[in-house]
Amino acid sequence: MRRRAEGVSEPVIDRAVGAVGLVRSAGVFGSGWVARPDTVITNLHVAKAGTGDIYMDFSDGERIECYTAVADRAMDLAVLRCETREREGLGIDTAIPPADEPVAIVGYPGGEGRRRPMA
16 A cells, blocks of 8 residues: 655655565564665564564565574664665664654555555
8 A cells, every 4th residue: 555645755755665675574574674785674573583584575576585684672673684686775864854844654564565565
């Protein structure tokens, strides 16, 4: 399902959609995003650090296999390593946007939208 994000340009949303995928591990689903080449960020409770295979499915149908490189239980954070090929990373911006700046949220809440992320 894709909803229109008022005030956010389509190229910005398309870039985010291309970098966000559905992470699957041991029957658990959640969102993940390419931060830079071969590096994906997701929640640790999704990655289940070190327990079984971890895959990431993108909305264009590509599936990649990943493994947990770094895990932080206190922050519920996992950094995965996988071959992201030519996918552009989203990086991390530490700036807080102004309260009136439009934003878009892209992801797979509860594993929904396995073919197309919500934006």
